[in-house]
Amino acid sequence: MVREKSMSIRNTSDFVSGLALVAVGGGALFAARDYAMGTAFRMGPGYFPALLGGLLALLGIAISLRALWIDEGNRMGGVAWRPLVLVLGGVLSFSVALGVLGLALASLLALTVSALATHDVRHWEVPVLSLGLSGFSLVVFVYGLGLPIKIWPV
Known part of the structure; x- marks a missing residue:
């Protein structure tokens, strides 16, 4: 009989931190949506916030996904x-x-x-x-x- 491993959060502090990064990056993308993007050579006012917001969101996704597979023993404590x-x-x-x-x-x-x-x-x-x-x-x-x-x- 084969036991399936259920997908669980193994590192809650990394998971929550990753979600926070996704939220901030998503907020930057949302704020930049009405600004002109321009090009890499002629950047508009929305280019830099969209670029950084997207990178921040991707980094948050990577950290949150990593927390599903790697257990470093970090558990969330109480809020200070x-x-x-x-x-x-x-x-x-x-x-x-x-x-x-x-x-x-x-x-x-x-x-x-x-x-x-x-x-x-x-x-x-x-x-x-x-x-x-x-x-x-x-x-x-x-x-x-x-x-x-x-x-x-x-």
Whole structure:
């Protein structure tokens, strides 16, 4: 008597991660659907998002399929809600505060909120990282690319 092996998920963390990549890649493809694609030599505004979204979705499919056959012992644990909420809160606080507080103070706020996500951070690191991030952003986006981003709340 031959026993059939049922198809089961052997590596749940890879399977779920692959599905997340498929979702993000599919979202990029969906967002780029109304933009002109152009060609490889004359790329339109939809070419790059569609290309990256498609590659990301294919990578997600490959990772999810791999999780059906290869068992590396990785099982999904519980969701770490505190870091998830605080890091997303840091990103959202930056996007909301940028127009009101300017780049320097919005960066400080975002890093402070995000730093609360871990217990391993040293308190002196937050302002140092904020100064570094603000300086880097200032050089790249304001001076390098010439984007009209307010630096201070004045």
